[in-house]
Amino acid sequence: MRATMCAEIEDLIERETLGWSEAERLRVEQHLNECDACRETLAISRFVRDTLLEAAGELPESSRSRAIRNALSMEKKDKKRSVYAPRRWLGAGVATLTLAAAAALIVFFVSRDSEVASTTVKPTPHKTTPAAASEAQRIAQNAAIPAQPAAEHADEWFETSAPEQRQLAHAQVDFAESTRARFHADRRLLELAQGRVEVDVETAQGESFSVQTDHFRVEVLGTQFTVTPDSVSVTRGRVQVFGRDGSVLARELAAGGQYRYSATTVAEAAARVASKRHMNDRDEAKPSDAKPSDTKPSDTKPSAAKKSAGAWLAEARAALSRGDGKTTRELVSAAEKSASPTRAERAEAKTLRAEAALLERDQLGALRLYREVAQQYAELSAGDNAAFAAAQLAKRADPTHERELLQSYLGRFPNGRFRDEAKQRLSRLGEATPTR
């Protein structure tokens, strides 16, 4: 009886925004006098509503006008293009990839017996069965990682319901909430299926440590970095990122740098490789008097063809990961000149310029560009990343400004992604600096 009443009152609480009749109001009041649970529900409901009602943000007039102007200019330049069309294509691609990833995950978890029974934190050591060992070998082959013989070794499963810190081999790993991963002690390989891990690898050991997701593998000797299934951010040191087929996705990712997996980028990279092969095949079939310029692939040069800023930037990222700074800059210029790049795209363009400068050992140039991104795009995550990257870079390029940049980072981004690292570094600087 009481439960039925509570269900009715809960329904009324849910509909409070639509208004209560006087009779309903009286019924609620009467019930709340004797039911703590429903009183609690009403309190939470009102807290949520009042707080969210205050959340309505509006843009400054200049930003609003720019958004309207950009939308209208996009319409003028590209009237026939459907805004949804590329995304529909992308959606189909992502759906296909998701299905493939889901199938892979199902196979991936075959070797996981019924050991993951609860959602509490639990490393679950278990012996690898022959079937699981063969599956592990297959996964390793797919990931272009030298497969170990189906040896008797313990794999550890982790599934967390709250943040948890573990020492795995020579690395300290912080598992975020709702993270699922498997650690292969023999290969010092952590396979991340879901969630986020922050890894701090002990340099002194001189041994490698890898984190692998469905999309890529990160390999390091000594560094601190964070991995989610789709991204890697480096806090200290350098890492390399490899695709599942062993291809290099990011040649050298430095502190403050981030690699983000994008199905589009990978698809475009695959298409470029295919196109290059096709052109090479075609050129081989050509008469020998063909001019050298005829055989030059045109896909790395900005052409007059109409392309979105996003497409140019995807190519620029690929060029950067190949270590080609000059082409990166050319592609970034093309992105900046394309039709109505968004603010996020403009921020990314400048960040890529900074990373290209870093690649060419122009540390002061990179520092200047990172600082510009941090100042001009403070509201974007690119601004957060750039501000911390600038502080990290200052350690090498301009040590006198490191403290100032770290303080500026914390002032500008008090809840930034790197706040803890910035505070730690500042505290270390404080200890090292003599008091005057």
Added chain:
Amino acid sequence: VRPNPGTAAPGPEQYPATLVEACRQGERAALAKLFQAEAPYLERVLSRIVGGSSDLEDLLQLTLEAAIHAFPSFRGEASVRTWLTRIAVRTAMRHLRHPAQKRRVPFEVIEGGQSAISASRPQHEAEARARLRVLYGHLDALDDKHRTAFVLFQVEGRSMEEVAALMDTNLSTTKSRVMWARRKLFARLSKDPAARAWLAEYGGEAP
């Protein structure tokens, strides 16, 4: 029991048929006029759903681009505002679907922007921002569809039928989404010590 604060959803704007027709024809002046009038409302809807304003400008631009493209097929069965809201909801949900794009930057970073916080209760600004941070931290744990349905129903004051129409789904799915979102969010909030202190102000138990 406190008085009902009323619904948050504003009434639909009425525009002259000639203006709407000009927008259908893609006339820039007409589109610009309509967008200028509707942009603040769309910004509020977008910012409530995504819970931060770092990408608000981009999201607004994407919403307007989609509206320009779709205007020739606008039949006028719903008001222009409802139709634009539907596009904004889709844009916001697409944004939420990408974890990498989930924004962690709180509201105060919009330089020169306005938020209801500073306008309504400047003395509680810091606390209001803290509450928002905590609440959006918990909202981030919800599925994008559950979260959007919940915000549209609970905060925008839309009826279940309207939420279903805005999200292109049926009524029972919408009810289920709102219910699961509430249960999950409420369970998280009731265990959060920071939230408990604020809940006491609303008649909940003190921590």
